[in-house]
Amino acid sequence: MQKLQNRRQKIYNKRNPEIDKLVIEERKRVFEARGKDEVLLPDIIKIERYNQVAGPTGLVITDEGCVVYDTGYPTEGADRVKKIRTFTDKPFHTIVFSHGHRDHSGGVGAFLADAAQRGHPKPRIIAHENVIKRFDKYQMLRGRRAYISALQFPDMPTTPRKDDPELGLDFNYPDTIITDRLSFWLGGLNFEIYHALAETDDALWLWIPERKVAMIGDIIIGSCPNTGNPLKEQRFTLDWAEALERIAKKKPEYIFAGPGVLRGEAGQHVLLRTAKFLRFINNEVVRLLNEKYWIEDILDKITFPEEVLQDPWLVGTYGHPAFVIHDVYRRYTGWYDGNPSELFPLKSSIVMNELLKFVAPETLLAHARQLKKENKIQLALHIIDYVVQGTCNEKLLKATKLLKADLLEARGNEVPNFIARNIMRTSATILREEAKQIDN
Numbered sequence: 082m083q084k085l086q087n088r089r090q091k092i093y094n095k096r097n098p099e100i101d102k103l104v105i106e107e108r109k110r111v112f113e114a115r116g117k118d119e120v121l122l123p124d125i126i127k128i129e130r131y132n133q134v135a136g137p138t139g140l141v142i143t144d145e146g147c148v149v150y151d152t153g154y155p156t157e158g159a160d161r162v163k164k165i166r167t168f169t170d171k172p173f174h175t176i177v178f179s180h181g182h183r184d185h186s187g188g189v190g191a192f193l194a195d196a197a198q199r200g201h202p203k204p205r206i207i208a209h210e211n212v213i214k215r216f217d218k219y220q221m222l223r224g225r226r227a228y229i230s231a232l233q234f235p236d237m238p239t240t241p242r243k244d245d246p247e248l249g250l251d252f253n254y255p256d257t258i259i260t261d262r263l264s265f266w267l268g269g270l271n272f273e274i275y276h277a278l279a280e281t282d283d284a285l286w287l288w289i290p291e292r293k294v295a296m297i298g299d300i301i302i303g304s305c306p307n308t309g310n311p312l313k314e315q316r317f318t319l320d321w322a323e324a325l326e327r328i329a330k331k332k333p334e335y336i337f338a339g340p341g342v343l344r345g346e347a348g349q350h351v352l353l354r355t356a357k358f359l360r361f362i363n364n365e366v367v368r369l370l371n372e373k374y375w376i377e378d379i380l381d382k383i384t385f386p387e388e389v390l391q392d393p394w395l396v397g398t399y400g401h402p403a404f405v406i407h408d409v410y411r412r413y414t415g416w417y418d419g420n421p422s423e424l425f426p427l428k429s430s431i432v433m434n435e436l437l438k439f440v441a442p443e444t445l446l447a448h449a450r451q452l453k454k455e456n457k458i459q460l461a462l463h464i465i466d467y468v469v470q471g472t473c474n475e476k477l478l479k480a481t482k483l484l485k486a487d488l489l490e491a492r493g494n495e496v497p498n499f500i501a502r503n504i505m506r507t508s509a510t511i512l513r514e515e516a517k518q519i520d521n
Contacts, residue, residue: 298339322355446481
């Protein structure tokens with residue numbers, strides 16, 4: 082164990098209080114600026130979101146037209162265009178999607194409408210080739226997307242509607258496709274666009290060397306990187322670290338990212354510390370895989386240096402270190418969890434119903450209540466699941482679902498992670514609705 086601890090200490094340099102102070106102050110400055118447009122340079126402007134989930138728009142104004150990086154949600158596009166028009170009447174020449182998530186690409190329709198209304202040429206839309214596949218997949222899985230969005234973001238509808246601007250069919254597909262990189266000159270500036278694997282497989286980051294500006298979208302999100310999202314497909318932990326390192330090599334003075342604009346040395350430290358964190362998890366999972374451990378033990382065995390636990394840019398509020406571990410594990414191995422009984426399992430309700438023949442469900446229910454009093458909420462949830470899934474007694478099932486709903490609410494109050502908390506609270510609401518139906 083001591084050798085392992087020494088090994089971790091070599092991965093993470095001794096903490097530098099001055100750097101820690103710098104990145105803490107930078108985080109405070111970035112988050113205080115949310116909701117406010119910022120003129121970084123005379124021709125480089127951050128256009129803010131009104132939806133605090135979405136990232137800002139990066140605006141570059143040239144004599145030959147504007148380059149726009151990200152457009153917000155469908156419901157935000159018009160607001161962003163309105164803000165931009167307080168700074169410039171120049172045509173929109175090029176629009177770049179940082180990736181295909183709707184909070185970054187969905188507002189483009191308002192930009193196209195503005196061009197048409199003003200008689201400007203239609204701006205070209207640049208995106209990675211995988212954005213097309215993403216939009217196609219979103220339309221194919223509309224029902225599933227609506228359901229998981231309702232779990233992760235409870236204020237969104239659970240059933241997709243054709244006229245719903247967030248979940249409908251109003252996708253504006255790109256007309257200029259990138260596979261690896263693309264560059265162009267406009268108004269005396271060079272725009273270099275690079276592909277990255279990070280939160281998605283279609284990420285693009287933009288570098289403007291003359292201004293030392295990097296626009297990177299959700300390659301920095303203001304908390305632990307969102308790989309291993311429990312509701313979403315495979316993401317890219319190690320590649321994400323590599324992308325952060327490539328951006329850092331440019332030594333940008335301004336970094337347009339998900340939470341806002343990072344600057345100078347502080348921004349550089351955030352990039353590299355985040356990359357180091359992702360590499361650490363990747364290397365630890367690989368080490369434990371090679372030592373023949375399965376996911377349950379890997380989650381138990383990986384511990385994080387104090388530098389990680391106290392880094393304000395790596396807090397587990399959106400992504401979470403445990404989720405990142407799952408992402409790396411899933412990247413390198415299959416779905417098998419090490420237990421041969423699970424290769425062709427019976428439905429859980431069959432197994433649990435069989436167990437309840439030997440243990441009275443009322444006993445388990447009473448024990449779960451006692452565990453709740455002792456604040457052992459997670460253990461109580463595991464215990465009560467045997468009754469939820471195994472009992473055929475409707476009266477008992479109702480009481481059990483209501484207790485599980487209470488436990489999920491309590492567990493949600495314990496966890497700092499936004500996604501996990503919302504899943505727990507939304508699931509509690511669903512359980513209470515199901516309990517009501519038992520009376521009918």
